[in-house]
Structure formats: structure tokens, C-alpha cells
Amino acid sequence: MAKRVLKHAILGLLRKQDMSGYDITAEFTKEISQFWSAKHSQIYTELKKLLDEKLIEQYIEISGVKLERKMYKLTEEGKKELAQWLMHPEQIPETEKDTFALKVYFIQYIPEEKILPLFQDQLDQREQKLSELKSRYQLIFAQREEKMGLAADELGHYLVLTKAISREESYVDWLKKSIRFIRQKR
Amino acid sequence: MAKRVLKHAILGLLRKQDMSGYDITAEFTKEISQFWSAKHSQIYTELKKLLDEKLIEQYIEISGVKLERKMYKLTEEGKKELAQWLMHPEQIPETEKDTFALKVYFIQYIPEEKILPLFQDQLDQREQKLSELKSRYQLIFAQREEKMGLAADELGHYLVLTKAISREESYVDWLKKSIRFIRQKR
DNA sequence: TTGTACATGTAATTCGTTACATGATTAT
DNA sequence: ATAATCATGTAACGAATTACATGTACAA
Numbered sequence: 001m002a003k004r005v006l007k008h009a010i011l012g013l014l015r016k017q018d019m020s021g022y023d024i025t026a027e028f029t030k031e032i033s034q035f036w037s038a039k040h041s042q043i044y045t046e047l048k049k050l051l052d053e054k055l056i057e058q059y060i061e062i063s064g065v066k067l068e069r070k071m072y073k074l075t076e077e078g079k080k081e082l083a084q085w086l087m088h089p090e091q092i093p094e095t096e097k098d099t100f101a102l103k104v105y106f107i108q109y110i111p112e113e114k115i116l117p118l119f120q121d122q123l124d125q126r127e128q129k130l131s132e133l134k135s136r137y138q139l140i141f142a143q144r145e146e147k148m149g150l151a152a153d154e155l156g157h158y159l160v161l162t163k164a165i166s167r168e169e170s171y172v173d174w175l176k177k178s179i180r181f182i183r184q185k186r
Numbered sequence: 187m188a189k190r191v192l193k194h195a196i197l198g199l200l201r202k203q204d205m206s207g208y209d210i211t212a213e214f215t216k217e218i219s220q221f222w223s224a225k226h227s228q229i230y231t232e233l234k235k236l237l238d239e240k241l242i243e244q245y246i247e248i249s250g251v252k253l254e255r256k257m258y259k260l261t262e263e264g265k266k267e268l269a270q271w272l273m274h275p276e277q278i279p280e281t282e283k284d285t286f287a288l289k290v291y292f293i294q295y296i297p298e299e300k301i302l303p304l305f306q307d308q309l310d311q312r313e314q315k316l317s318e319l320k321s322r323y324q325l326i327f328a329q330r331e332e333k334m335g336l337a338a339d340e341l342g343h344y345l346v347l348t349k350a351i352s353r354e355e356s357y358v359d360w361l362k363k364s365i366r367f368i369r370q371k372r
Numbered sequence: 373t374t375g376t377a378c379a380t381g382t383a384a385t386t387c388g389t390t391a392c393a394t395g396a397t398t399a400t
Numbered sequence: 401a402t403a404a405t406c407a408t409g410t411a412a413c414g415a416a417t418t419a420c421a422t423g424t425a426c427a428a
Contacts, residue, residue, distance in 0.1 A: 002414055005283075035287040039417060087297070092311045102191065108342055156293040185341075225390085249406080252396075255406090
């Protein structure tokens with residue numbers, strides 16, 4: 001009994017508009033990449049499976065003279081499947097994999113003088129990411145939130161962007177606290 | 187060029203003391219499970235690979251009359267490999283997979299009346315987890331942090347537990363804010 | 373004309389889970 | 401006795417990445 005998350009992620013993307021495998025791959029480099037992504041090789045394979053399952057249909061669009069874009073469109077079955085998946089609550093996972101946290105668990109085996117640089121590197125990366133996310137937020141949602149509301153099709157985007165920001169803020173806070181704790185403890 | 191995280195997680199666990207595959211499997215249900223875990227089938231397979239690579243050695247311990255426990259011990263090579271991995275900083279991943287957040291991205295396709303129950307379910311689960319983590323913290327680290335310091339071999343444990351708590355607090359905060367935002371917006 | 377982006381696929385391999393399979397030890 | 405836990409493994413499958421492979425369109 002597998003979870004088939006990618007399957008439903010693709011159905012979700014196609015729910016808004018017909019897309020090619022290339023388009024779907026591109027979507028997975030945008031906002032949603034904070035929470036799910038896949039390489040084109042996996043996407044093209046998954047699209048074939050979804051065709052088999054009759055959750056999507058294919059048609060061809062010509063770009064330029066002869067380049068065939070294979071466009072995919074949700075079937076009624078596909079819409080139903082997506083709705084079912086979206087409405088069905090799931091157990092939260094016991095494990096949320098994080099290599100840095102795993103290394104920190106083994107901190108006693110890291111030479112004293114390498115510890116703070118490791119934390120500092122992680123902090124730099126996380127702050128960089130946080131600042132990018134905040135820029136995006138400013139660009140898209142600042143002002144609007146209060147004045148006019150959001151359009152219905154922007155709510156999901158808004159919520160996941162605030163989620164990503166919240167996650168990175170929490171990461172940065174913990175890193176800063178940890179750095180202080182390690183410094184003070186020496 | 188794979189990352190072999192499990193490989194290094196096992197080396198890390200064996201750094202403290204010799205263990206069997208069964209013991210390692212059990213460790214992955216404790217604190218560290220918040221950030222990494224694996225099933226016994228994968229662990230036994232990985233242990234064979236590590237033997238091949240001469241990063242660990244095997245010896246037999248008898249439990250009771252004839253039950254053979256296969257114990258594993260780091261080699262010098264294994265210690266070096268672990269130290270290298272621990273000291274080497276890595277790029278943070280672009281994607282931290284989260285099925286709930288993915289569903290939220292598609293919130294516009296969830297029937298209005300199902301949205302808040304979904305968030306409430308997630309909130310209940312996250313608060314439950316947070317409360318378990320805080321209990322563990324109380325049990326193990328409360329009081330100590332300030333009075334006496336931590337033993338060297340407790341620092342990693344302390345930091346990852348505070349990390350897990352921070353992560354879940356952030357999740358809960360975002361869920362509460364989102365619920366308010368969705369309510370207010372109706 | 374040349375490089376970048378568009379566009380689609382397969383193959384090989386690794387990582388991870390579930391299912392299958394077996395047996396010993398210990399506590400009730 | 402018998403159930404729970406200890407203990408180790410393989411097989412099958414699914415999920416995911418990397419590498420291989422090819423060709424078109426468009427802008428500088």
C-alpha cells in the first residue's frame with residue numbers, strides 16, 4: 001500500500017490547467033518545491049501510469065514547426081481521485097529527515113573547533129533561504145492580506161509560503177540558540 | 187554520487203558502542219527517529235555493505251543457549267569516514283517533503299466544509315507530538331540545563347530534542363494562524 | 373551560428389517500504 | 401503453554417536520483 005504522493009501532486013497541478021510534462025517539471029521548481037518536487041524522469045514515467053489509470057488524457061500541441069508538446073488533461077475520474085486524496089487526513093510521519101540534525105546528534109564526535117563553523121554555515125544557508133522566501137512574500141502578498149482579501153486561487157499559495165517562512169524562521173531561531181548555548185557552555 | 191546518509195547514521199550509532207542490527211533498529215525508534223530512521227531490512231543490508239567496505243567488523247555474542255547476536259564494531263577506517271562526513275558541510279535541500287503542506291497548496295479544490303476539519307486534525311496530531319516531545323524534555327533535561335551543565339555525550343541529544351520541539355512549535359503556530367486566517371476570511 | 377531553453381524519453385542504480393520467512397528467549 | 405520480544409535475514413516492489421540519449425525552437 002504505497003502513498004503515491006507524486007501521482008496526486010501531478011493531478012493537483014493539472015487541476016488548474018492542462019500542462020505538459022515539461023511544464024509540470026517547471027512547476028516543481030516554484031513555490032511548491034518547498035514541500036514536494038521530482039525530476040523530469042520520474043514525472044514522465046508517472047504521467048504514463050496516470051494515463052494507464054485513466055486519470056488523465058493526452059493530446060498533442062505543436063510548438064513552432066514540428067515540436068510536439070504532449071499536453072495532459074484531468075479526466076472526471078482524475079478530479080474525483082484528487083478530491084478524495086485531498087479530503088482524506090493522514091497520519092503525520094514519525095520521521096522528518098534532516099541530515100544536519102542527524103549530524104548534530106553526533107556532535108560529540110566532531111572536533112571542537114569545527115562545530116561552530118558547521119553551525120554558522122547552516123545558519124548562513126538558512127538565513128539566505130529565509131530572506132528569499134520573505135522577498136517573494138513581499139512581492140506577492142504584502143499590503144493585500146489586509147486591504148482586499150486574496151483571490152480564491154491564491155489562498156493555497158499564500159498559506160504554503162507562510163509555512164515555508166515559518167519553518168525557516170524556526171530553523172534559524174534554533175540555530176542561533178544552539179550557537180549561544182554551545183558558546184556559553186565552553 | 188549518492189549521499190549514503192544511512193551508512194553514516196549507522197557509523198554514528200556504532201561510534202558510541204558496539205551494537206547488533208537489532209539494537210540499531212531499536213535506536214531508530216528513539217530521539218533520532220525525529221530526523222532519521224530505517225527499517226530492519228534496510229539496516230541488515232547496509233551492515234553487509236559496511237562490512238564489505240571494511241568500515242565495521244563483526245563478532246558473535248551468544249544470548250542464552252544458542253541465539254547468535256551479530257555485533258558490529260567500528261574499524262579505524264570507519265571512525266575516519268564518520269569524522270569526515272560529520273565535518274563536511276552540505277547544501278541544504280531545496281525540498282523538505284511535507285504531504286500536508288502539499289495538500290494545502292491545493293486547498294481551493296477541497297470542499298469548503300472539509301477544510302477546517304483537515305487543519306484541526308493536523309493541529310491535534312502536531313500538538314500531541316509536541317506534548318510528547320516536551321514531556322521527554324522535562325524528564326531528561328529540565329532543571330539541569332542551568333545548574334550543572336550537560337555531560338559531553340548529552341549535548342547532541344539535547345540539541346536535537348530542542349530542534350524537534352522548535353519544529354513542532356512552529357508547525358502548531360502556523361496551523362493556528364492559518365485556521366484564524368481561513369475563519370476570518372469567510 | 374551558437375548557445376540556451378524547450379521538450380521527451382529510457383536505463384541503471386540507489387534508497388526505502390512491505391511482505392515473506394524463520395527461529396530463540398523470556399516473562400506471564 | 402503461550403504470547404511478546406529478541407534476533408536475522410531475503411524478496412518484491414515502489415520511489416527517487418543520476419546518467420544516458422535525442423532532437424527542436426529561438427534569441428543573440
